[in-house]
Amino acid sequence: MVEIKSFICSGFSSNVFVVRSEQNFLVDVGIGTVAKVQKYLKENDVIIDRIILTHRHYDHTADAKEMSAEIGAPLFASPSEAKALIEGDDHTIISTAFGRSMPKLDVKTLTSDSYAGFKILSTPGHTDGGISLYHPEEKILISGDTVFPSGGVGRTDLPTGNITHLKESVEKLTKIEVESLYSGHGPVVSEGAGRHIRRSLKFLEYY
Numbered sequence: 605m606v607e608i609k610s611f612i613c614s615g616f617s618s619n620v621f622v623v624r625s626e627q628n629f630l631v632d633v634g635i636g637t638v639a640k641v642q643k644y645l646k647e648n649d650v651i652i653d654r655i656i657l658t659h660r661h662y663d664h665t666a667d668a669k670e671m672s673a674e675i676g677a678p679l680f681a682s683p684s685e686a687k688a689l690i691e692g693d694d695h696t697i698i699s700t701a702f703g704r705s706m707p708k709l710d711v712k713t714l715t716s717d718s719y720a721g722f723k724i725l726s727t728p729g730h731t732d733g734g735i736s737l738y739h740p741e742e743k744i745l746i747s748g749d750t751v752f753p754s755g756g757v758g759r760t761d762l763p764t765g766n767i768t769h770l771k772e773s774v775e776k777l778t779k780i781e782v783e784s785l786y787s788g789h790g791p792v793v794s795e796g797a798g799r800h801i802r803r804s805l806k807f808l809e810y811y
């Protein structure tokens with residue numbers, strides 16, 4: 605049984621998810637969410653095993669250093685995203701767009717293609733190493749900025765973005781059965797999310 609506590613953020617921050625599964629983990633950290641996530645973890649007696657970053661962008665990773673220290677969990681990302689975060693590559697992290705500089709992070713590389721009952725799917729296009737997390741039994745997709753509800757897709761005009769790769773990634777997501785969608789921005793879709801993803805693919809046909 606998977607339980608997800610969603611911190612749906614507005615403004616500049618991404619959404620943040622506390623996933624309680626075989627292991628408990630956090631997906632993305634956002635901006636300014638450390639105190640509320642910590643409060644939730646304490647009140648519900650949840651210990652987080654790791655923090656998984658869907659991709660490098662500042663709105664998803666800004667507070668990663670603080671969150672990791674406060675909740676005592678290591679950071680993980682795909683190889684190319686981890687590399688940029690370890691180097692503090694402000695250009696591709698787009699911290700410069702926020703008028704900030706990103707501290708170099710201690711990020712471990714995701715080496716396995718599954719974790720805590722979730723499959724780690726490579727879904728490049730929004731960034732070159734973006735990932736999504738998919739739970740086949742419960743048909744849950746945590747999509748980062750690859751797809752959004754109601755047919756949205758991530759931008760491809762930022763550094764390392766690629767429209768062809770995004771199309772391929774979204775097409776891949778239409779081939780799995782998805783009931784609920786937890787994306788990097790916007791509301792959670794709790795049923796029939798496959799329809800939303802098929803609409804995203806349809807939208808991409810215009811490109």
Ligand SMILES: [Zn+2]
Nearest residue numbers: 659661730749
């Ligand atoms: Zn992004």
